Amino acid sequence: MPKVTIRKRPLKDGKESIMLDYAPPLKNPKNGKPQRFEFLDLYTYENPASRLERKHNSETNNLAENIRAQRQLDIQNRKYGFKSDRDRSGNFVEYFKAYTRSKQKTLSDNMAMAYRYFVAFIGHDVTFYETDEYLITDYRNFLLSGPGISRRGTPISKNTAVSYFAKLRTCLQRAYKQKLITDDLFSLVDAISPKETYREQLEIEEFQLLANTPVKETLIKRAAIFAGLTGLRFSDVRTLKWSEVRGMAGKYTLQFTQEKTEGVEILPISDQAVEILGERGEPEARVFKGLKYNQMRACFKVWLKDAGITKNITFHSFRHTYATLQLEFGTELYTVSKMLGHRSIKTTQIYAKVKDKKKFEAANKIKLDMRWHQEAMD
Secondary structure (H helix, E strand, O other): OOEEEEEEEEOOOOEEEEEEEEEEEEEOOOOOOEEEEEEEEEEEEOOOOOHHHHHHHHHHHHHHHHHHHHHHHHHHHHHOOOOOHHHHOOEHHHHHHHHHHHHOOOOOOHHHHHHHHHHHHHOOOOEOOOOOHHHHHHHHHHHHOOOOOOOOOOOOOHHHHHHHHHHHHHHHHHHHHOOOOOOOHHHHOOOOOOOOOOOOOOOHHHHHHHHHOOOOOHHHHHHHHHHHHHOOOHHHHHHOEHHHEEOOOOOOEEEEEOOOOOOEEEEEOOHHHHHHHOOOOOOOOEOOOOOOHHHHHHHHHHHHHHHOOOOOOOHHHHHHHHHHHHHHOOOOHHHHHHHOOOOOHHHHHHHHHOOHHHHHHHHOOOOOOOHHHHHHHO
C-alpha cells in the first residue's frame, strides 16, 4: 500500500512549498497517469524570524499533517473497496471532461460536443453526490428538445441527441464501476430511442396550481417558478448573481452570461419574477444560494402530488412551459426565440410543435349547421 509523506521544497523568497509524496506513485484518476507528488498550495517560512511567522509555520504544518492523514486514509479505503466522502464530493463535470478529452480527436468532434452540451445544461459545478437519476433524466429531456449551441444555433437532430446521451451514459457506467457514484445510472436511465418522445409542459392553470401549492423546499419552488416566468435554464438560475438583476418596476432585466452559449444576454423579466427573488443580497452573492439539483426529485415528487398533477415535470419543463405559453398567448416566434437566447429560430420552432391546445382550437374552427344530421338521426 502506498505511503504518504510530507515533503518541503525551498523557494527563492525564503519560504518552503509543502507537497505530499506518494510512494509508490498513485494513478491520477483524471488522466490515468502515475502521480508521485501532490502540491498542496501551502508554504512555511524556512527560518521564521518572528512570533507570527512561527505561529504560521505551526498551524500550516498541522494542516498539512491533517491532509496527509486524510490522503493515507483514502488510499486505505480504496484498498478495501471503499470510496471516501472526498472522492464523491469531487466534480463530476471535470470527471466527464477528462473522460471526453481521453477519447476526442478534435476540439469539435462528437465526443467534445457531448461534453459541451452537458455543461450547457447543468453548468461547470456538479458533484458526484448531485449526479443522480433525476438529473440525468432531465438532461435526457433537454437533449430531446433539440437545443443548438453552435454559432448558428442549429438544433441537434434526434440521432445526435442519441449519440451525445450515449457518451454520458458510458461515462456514468465508468464512474459507477469506480464507486464514485453509488447508483448504476447507466441501467436506471434508458438510452434515447429513435422514436418521437413527448416533452411535458404545464398549462397555465397547472402552473398557477403549482404556484399556489405550498412545499417545504421553498428555495426549489421559487427557482422553478422563476424559471417558468423567465425561461432560464437550471445552470443560469443556479449561477445568477444579484448584480445581474437590474432595472426598476416595469423595466427589470437580467444581464448575464449564458452557461450554455457563453453569450452575454440582456433578458427583460416581469415584476412578478423579481418579486419571487425576495430581498436583494450582496452584488456578487448568488440569488438562489444553495440550490442543488440532487434535491429536485424528492421535492418535485411531493409538490406535484400535493398539487394533483400527474405529468412527469422536471426543472427543464419550466423552461419548456415558458416557451409554449408565450407562443399560446400570441407572442411572435421570433420574440420568443430571442427571449430564450436561441441563436436560430429553428430551435424555437421545436417548442411550437408540441402545443396541442392550438391544434384543438384549429380543429373546431370549421363548423357546419348540423340540423341535417339531427334530422337524419330522427
